[in-house]
Amino acid sequence: MRAVTVVGASLAGLSAARALRRQGYDGRLAIVGDEHHRPYDRPPLSKEFLAGEISEAALALEAEGEELRADWLLGATAVGLDRRDRSVRLADGRTVRSDGVVIATGAAARTLPGAAGLAGVHVLRTLDDARALRQDLLLGGRLVVIGGGFIGAEVAATAHGLGLDVTVVEAAPTPLAGPLGGTMAAAVAALHADHGVRLLCGVGVAALSGGRRVDAVVLDDGRQLPADTVVVGVGVRPRVEWLAGSGVALRDGVECDAKGGTSIPGVVAVGDCAAWYDPTAGAHRRVEHWTAARERPATAVAALLSGGLATPEPPRPPYFWSDQYGVRIQFAGHAGGADSVTVEEGDPADRSFVAVYRCGGRPVAVLGMDRTRPFTRWRRQLADSAATPAAGAP
Amino acid sequence: MIPVCRLADLPRGEAFRLETVPPVAVFHTDEGELFAIDDTCTHQDASLSDGWLEGCEVECPLHASKFDLRTGAVDAPPARLPVRTHQVLVEDGMVYVLLCDTPPPLPPCAAARVVGAAE
Ligand SMILES: Cc1cc2nc3c(=O)[nH]c(=O)nc-3n(C[C@H](O)[C@H](O)[C@H](O)COP(=O)(O)OP(=O)(O)OC[C@H]3O[C@@H](n4cnc5c(N)ncnc54)[C@H](O)[C@@H]3O)c2cc1C
Ligand code: FES
Numbered sequence: 385m386r387a388v389t390v391v392g393a394s395l396a397g398l399s400a401a402r403a404l405r406r407q408g409y410d411g412r413l414a415i416v417g418d419e420h421h422r423p424y425d426r427p428p429l430s431k432e433f434l435a436g437e438i439s440e441a442a443l444a445l446e447a448e449g450e451e452l453r454a455d456w457l458l459g460a461t462a463v464g465l466d467r468r469d470r471s472v473r474l475a476d477g478r479t480v481r482s483d484g485v486v487i488a489t490g491a492a493a494r495t496l497p498g499a500a501g502l503a504g505v506h507v508l509r510t511l512d513d514a515r516a517l518r519q520d521l522l523l524g525g526r527l528v529v530i531g532g533g534f535i536g537a538e539v540a541a542t543a544h545g546l547g548l549d550v551t552v553v554e555a556a557p558t559p560l561a562g563p564l565g566g567t568m569a570a571a572v573a574a575l576h577a578d579h580g581v582r583l584l585c586g587v588g589v590a591a592l593s594g595g596r597r598v599d600a601v602v603l604d605d606g607r608q609l610p611a612d613t614v615v616v617g618v619g620v621r622p623r624v625e626w627l628a629g630s631g632v633a634l635r636d637g638v639e640c641d642a643k644g645g646t647s648i649p650g651v652v653a654v655g656d657c658a659a660w661y662d663p664t665a666g667a668h669r670r671v672e673h674w675t676a677a678r679e680r681p682a683t684a685v686a687a688l689l690s691g692g693l694a695t696p697e698p699p700r701p702p703y704f705w706s707d708q709y710g711v712r713i714q715f716a717g718h719a720g721g722a723d724s725v726t727v728e729e730g731d732p733a734d735r736s737f738v739a740v741y742r743c744g745g746r747p748v749a750v751l752g753m754d755r756t757r758p759f760t761r762w763r764r765q766l767a768d769s770a771a772t773p774a775a776g777a778p
Numbered sequence: 779m780i781p782v783c784r785l786a787d788l789p790r791g792e793a794f795r796l797e798t799v800p801p802v803a804v805f806h807t808d809e810g811e812l813f814a815i816d817d818t819c820t821h822q823d824a825s826l827s828d829g830w831l832e833g834c835e836v837e838c839p840l841h842a843s844k845f846d847l848r849t850g851a852v853d854a855p856p857a858r859l860p861v862r863t864h865q866v867l868v869e870d871g872m873v874y875v876l877l878c879d880t881p882p883p884l885p886p887c888a889a890a891r892v893v894g895a896a897e
Contacts, residue, residue: 402854425855425856427841444855445854445855445856446855447854447855447858448858674841675842678842679842705840705841712840714840756824756825756828756839756840757825757827757828757839759839760828760829760830760839763830764830
């Protein structure tokens with residue numbers, strides 16, 4: 385392989401470029417990214433950066449003096465991929481031809497219909513989004529967060545810390561019930577009430593009202609929530625629109641095998657845009673978390689460089705963290721298949737505990753609040769048991 | 779020289795957090811070697827003795843930066859600064875550390891708290 389193009393210059397793309405060099409790839413390397421920024425870290429955008437505790441420089445994902453011998457094509461948007469010669473077409477008319485392509489175009493924040501053009505309404509995915517939101521939060525006043533997922537909850541917590549009056553609106557009966565299961569999701573959502581942040585559940589948003597600038601959020605039941613600033617945190621969609629018609633199989637994201645390989649030889653996909661086959665679940669799963677975007681590219685690159693022959697170690701169970709109101713939340717595994725959850729240590733009422741999710745007695749996921757040490761032990765145990773399929777299972 | 783614990787109480791694969799200021803993490807690797815490094819991650823306030831020990835590296839329990847136990851070097855951001863390494867000695871079944879005397883590179887938040895606490 386003499387030329388590789390990485391499309392997407394964020395965590396997954398950078399991790400793929402690093403893995404290529406670390407695994408001895410010596411050829412040409414192009415990294416295409418549509419943002420103008422060098423790779424930066426997104427998690428602080430809803431936390432320390434939004435709070436004003438750290439600077440933009442602290443977001444850099446590259447190490448001092450790191451040299452990947454790559455051509456960085458920043459501010460360049462990929463608009464197509466030609467499967468015959470694996471050339472990537474850019475919006476400015478250029479094409480980049482290569483033997484291998486790494487798709488790492490991540491995800492974009494979903495928006496609400498009717499929100500476009502209304503000042504004071506924000507999504508949060510990019511550094512530019514975070515700068516704009518911070519400007520508005522510094523004006524103070526009332527913030528309404530639409531969506532009680534992780535990003536919404538973190539923004540609510542940070543804005544509360546900045547002194548704003550915060551309301552979170554969630555359409556489901558409990559936020560985060562999908563990733564955490566109902567019982568434990570309620571324990572996490574209780575953090576809002578602990579800090580005097582209103583959480584309205586089971587109610588949808590009908591409209592945003594305002595002239596040039598938003599002034600209220602109108603709910604399905606007719607209630608009006610006055611708002612100076614609104615954050616829409618209703619999830620993300622994988623950025624795979626540029627692959628339409630390329631022959632790369634798409635589902636919710638790029639459909640990949642268990643090593644990141646796509647339906648086209650010489651093309652792999654990593655990070656938030658990729659739905660890898662998960663053998664333990666017997667299904668494709670798109671993982672939208674930082675650690676997967678950092679770890680899995682090494683596996684995909686090994687597959688790419690070996691023409692799919694390498695048998696890399698299976699990925700560790702998905703892991704993510706979230707920081708809300710000074711509480712550290714950590715989760716690993718999949719709660720979906722669990723038939724029981726038990727608190728192993730601490731007490732949810734104290735907002736400090738470890739809970740283990742089991743399926744037929746076998747641990748499948750673990751949740752921790754401010755209990756890093758036992759959490760890590762359980763996380764490791766999950767990884768070990770995933771690597772050695774059920775010894776003694778019926 | 780600061781006493782840590784009995785070697786028998788620190789099995790392979792385990793870590794001990796020594797409550798000095800700043801705290802120190804002492805690791806007993808699966809291969810049977812002992813290492814001591816600063817316990818606080820240089821990114822944020824995480825305790826590396828809570829981390830994921832593999833070979834001669836410990837992965838921060840929060841955001842996955844890896845520190846080399848032999849040198850203190852970090853592999854990649856989010857942590858950017860190395861941790862200090864300290865000398866470990868075993869005498870009569872007792873583990874001791876000899877703290878190195880260069881100033882520690884603390885993460886900004888932990889440093890602020892140390893300053894705050896001193897006031
Ligand atoms: C505010 C916020 C907080 C978060 N907090 C946490 C957290 O606490 N814990 C956690 O585990 N995860 C968190 N995440 C998720 C984590 O940041 C993502 O999982 C991670 O960024 C995924 O990396 P990626 O490289 O796959 O995708 P992205 O970071 O989305 O990067 C994709 C890049 O590709 C570019 N791109 C897209 N399409 C094209 C194209 N056609 N041509 C060229 N370039 C293109 C994009 O502009 C972008 O720069 C958070 C995310 C956000 C936004
Ligand atoms: S706290 Fe250690 S890497 Fe973030």
